[in-house]
Amino acid sequence: MYRVLRKNISVFLFVILSVGILNLSSITPAFADGQLETYVDSLQQAKEGVTLWQTIRMGGVIMIVLAGMSIAATAIIIHNFMTLKIEKLTPVVFSENIVKQLGTGKIEAVKSLCQRKSNIISSIVLAGIKKKPHGPMLVREAMENCARKEVNHLWQKISYLADIASVAPLVGLLGTVLGMIQAFNVIAFQSAVVKPMLLAGGISKAMITTAGGLIVAIPAMLLHAYFKGKILEISNAVETYSTDLIKLMEKN
Structure with a gap:
């Protein structure tokens, strides 16, 4: 969109x-x-x-x-x-539920849950699940790249x-x-x-x-600063959750 x-x-x-x-030709002096x-x-x-x-x-x-x-x-x-x-991009309840289910090794349940939701956390988890057959190194790389891509997309907005x-x-x-x-x-x-x-x-x-x-310019600049703060807040949440998710994906 x-x-x-x-x-x-x-x-x-x-x-x-x-x-x-x-x-601008209209400014030619008469x-x-x-x-x-x-x-x-x-x-x-x-x-x-x-x-x-x-x-x-x-x-x-x-x-x-x-x-x-x-x-x-x-x-x-x-x-x-x-x-x-x-709350839309990194929902707390959803993220904690994913962490909990990954901790018990329910990969398929996690995959099904992420496919039904559209947010940054689900995208990161699905990127890791896709690379899971290729080993933990590729899983980590895929999830880190996905997290970086999602945050960069927010900055572009x-x-x-x-x-x-x-x-x-x-x-x-x-x-x-x-x-x-x-x-x-x-x-x-x-x-x-x-x-x-x-x-x-x-x-x-x-x-x-x-x-x-x-x-x-002034309202645009002020609101840009406001949205910048929102993105930093979202970015911190993504970093926190992605670190835990990567560790759990590497173990299971």
Whole structure:
């Protein structure tokens, strides 16, 4: 399931970034007075202040890219909240039952039980049982490799969240640069006296995209740290149980 989600998120982000790059041509300065006014059209229409929607619109294409990254981050966060549960991945009762039955040599009963459950512990045990006819060394190697693979898979599940937390401020910074370019173009190409409202349009865009990038990045970074703690907790449980399971599998 996660591979499908990861693929969909990759495609989604690629499309969003592609659209953003293709539309960067829209920042080419319009030198006519009427065209320059469109930079701050929403500002001039707002007599009593600027609404949230008008603020977002002033951010231009960059805000669309940041919105796409925000949606992707939200999908990853929801998925991880649903799946990164220690009671689901390393259930205590199930794990202790497996240890108990392996201690009495009930390999077939353990195999049957693990095949009915889908979690990290069952995957490790089944990997060891599969290699049991080939000797204890291969059993240990198979179980250790399986445990390592399962934990690495958990780290991969939050890697995109870290990427979004890193990239979003840079995208916002790009918007800041583009906004300042617009502001300086107003100064450079206005034949008459520069209107403060026109300058405000480019500067507002610069500030809005910076804020947008941080709004996306900060929650993503905080939740990445939270999920990192969850994975470390799960990893410790896997290490504890796998050590006992490997010893029992080697004896029986």
